[in-house]
Amino acid sequence: xxxxxxxxxxxxxxxxxxxxxxxxxxxxxxxxxxxxxxxxxxxxxxxxxxxxxxxxxxxxxxxxxxxxxxxxxxxxxxxxxxxxxxxxxxxxxxxxxxxxxxxxxxxxxxxxxxxxxxxxxxxxxxxxxxxxxxxxxxxxxxxxxxxxxxxxxxxxxxxxxxxxxxxxxxxxxxxxxxxxxxxxx
Amino acid sequence: xxxxxxxxxxxxxxxxxxxxxxxxxxxxxxxxxxxxxxxxxxxxxxxxxxxxxxxxxxxxxxxxxxxxxxxxxxxxxxxxxxxxxxxxxxxxxxxxxxxxxxxxxxxxxxxxxxxxxxxxxxxxxxxxxxxxxxxxxxxxxxxxxxxxxxxxxxxxxxxxxxxxxxxxxxxxxxxxxxxxx
Numbered sequence: 001x002x003x004x005x006x007x008x009x010x011x012x013x014x015x016x017x018x019x020x021x022x023x024x025x026x027x028x029x030x031x032x033x034x035x036x037x038x039x040x041x042x043x044x045x046x047x048x049x050x051x052x053x054x055x056x057x058x059x060x061x062x063x064x065x066x067x068x069x070x071x072x073x074x075x076x077x078x079x080x081x082x083x084x085x086x087x088x089x090x091x092x093x094x095x096x097x098x099x100x101x102x103x104x105x106x107x108x109x110x111x112x113x114x115x116x117x118x119x120x121x122x123x124x125x126x127x128x129x130x131x132x133x134x135x136x137x138x139x140x141x142x143x144x145x146x147x148x149x150x151x152x153x154x155x156x157x158x159x160x161x162x163x164x165x166x167x168x169x170x171x172x173x174x175x176x177x178x179x180x181x182x183x184x185x
Numbered sequence: 186x187x188x189x190x191x192x193x194x195x196x197x198x199x200x201x202x203x204x205x206x207x208x209x210x211x212x213x214x215x216x217x218x219x220x221x222x223x224x225x226x227x228x229x230x231x232x233x234x235x236x237x238x239x240x241x242x243x244x245x246x247x248x249x250x251x252x253x254x255x256x257x258x259x260x261x262x263x264x265x266x267x268x269x270x271x272x273x274x275x276x277x278x279x280x281x282x283x284x285x286x287x288x289x290x291x292x293x294x295x296x297x298x299x300x301x302x303x304x305x306x307x308x309x310x311x312x313x314x315x316x317x318x319x320x321x322x323x324x325x326x327x328x329x330x331x332x333x334x335x336x337x338x339x340x341x342x343x344x345x346x347x348x349x350x351x352x353x354x355x356x357x358x359x360x361x362x363x364x365x366x
Binding site for chain 2: 017018020022023025026029030033034037038041042047050051054055058059062063125128129141144145172175176179180
């Protein structure tokens with residue numbers, strides 16, 4: 001899947017925004033909002049911080065749109081801004097001692113395929129995810145949930161491909177250990 | 186009995202890929218915040234071109250392409266076009282060289298002053314059909330070794346000038362000393 005462009009639409013929207021058509025930016029916000037929101041909520045663990053990070057990422061992207069070298073890669077570029085923003089917010093939350101406070105309204109607030117599937121299992125998954133270090137959680141989400149290639153992840157995070165592979169591997173191992181431990185009790 | 190790792194991770198991923206709910210007003214808040222920002226300066230043609238020129242770009246290059254560019258660079262650095270020599274310094278004086286070569290098709294003056302490059306100072310016949318060849322070049326004060334190259338193959342020392350004693354090329358050459366004013 002990756003962060004592929006959506007053809008000429010992003011290019012055209014970026015061109016129009018740079019030409020002074022502010023409303024064209026709404027198209028880009030609507031297009032990327034849900035996917036970015038999912039990452040931010042899982043990364044930060046609560047809706048309030050996720051929405052703040054997401055809104056800030058969209059505004060920052062608008063203000064520095066001239067620096068987006070290629071409109072067709074707007075999505076990847078925006079993703080990079082959000083990843084950095086989540087890191088900042090996560091670090092700040094850690095200093096406040098509020099690391100990954102579960103937000104049921106955010107995480108269970110959408111209609112799932114069946115009510116039975118959105119119960120304990122999901123809570124345990126989110127709890128396990130929250131126990132990973134931010135680096136491992138970030139790598140796991142980008143690789144497995146957002147389905148990015150390692151090269152794309154390297155561009156977004158600034159980490160090397162080898163380091164990212166190691167983080168994903170450790171994240172998988174730790175998730176497995178945490179979830180199996182949870183099943184025992 | 187635990188499920189295999191792949192199935193466990195697959196189950197986790199499926200759960201995490203489900204959409205999450207966020208405030209429906211987020212889009213509007215973003216656009217409101219943007220609307221309060223100073224108006225974006227629209228790019229005129231000149232500004233657009235300038236922006237295109239100064240924008241850094243990552244260039245992807247195959248090893249073969251890199252080699253080709255390196256080869257072009259080396260060729261440009263090493264290439265010495267057959268162009269007129271650079272303007273002579275103020276202390277230079279015009280110095281004439283003359284040689285008689287009745288059967289020569291071409292004669293070149295070569296020496297320390299033109300890096301012994303036969304292409305840089307071709308000599309001219311004084312008149313069509315004549316056997317006298319001449320060249321006039323500016324020389325600054327100093328001592329120069331030189332010779333004539335006939336038809337591109339035969340080295341000929343100047344019979345009217347002293348022979349160069351420090352000949353390191355194994356070919357006959359002469360020496361001329363240009364004095365200061």
